[in-house]
Amino acid sequence: MNLKFNNEMDILKQQTLFVCGCCKQSFPTEAFYIHKKTGLPDNYCKECRKSSSRAHRKTEKHALAKEKEEDYPVITRIEDPVLRGKLLRRACQIVAARVERKRRKRYETDPEWAGDE
Known part of the structure; x- marks a missing residue:
């Protein structure tokens, strides 16, 4: 099973043209970002990856700004000193x-540990 996977990876690395999963056009390997772990090209070409990343960052930034509403009190912002x-x-x-x-849990799992870190 692992040998079959390695052979398929070698075949993919030897390919010269890849199809972008977004725009469905064929491009040479240089038009794709290469994954560091696998050594294989990304599913999207560089241009499609850039545009999708920009769109994601733009929508994510707005979503994070909306979610930032605090549902708990920030202690340092409370005016009343007693509270x-x-x-x-x-x-x-x-x-x-x-x-x-x-500390108790760690001592129970490792009795030789006496709180020294």
């Missing part, structure tokens, strides 16, 4: 409890 103090103390308690749970 801000309560929230900071609670956050510190939560973090301390998580660290302690992780």
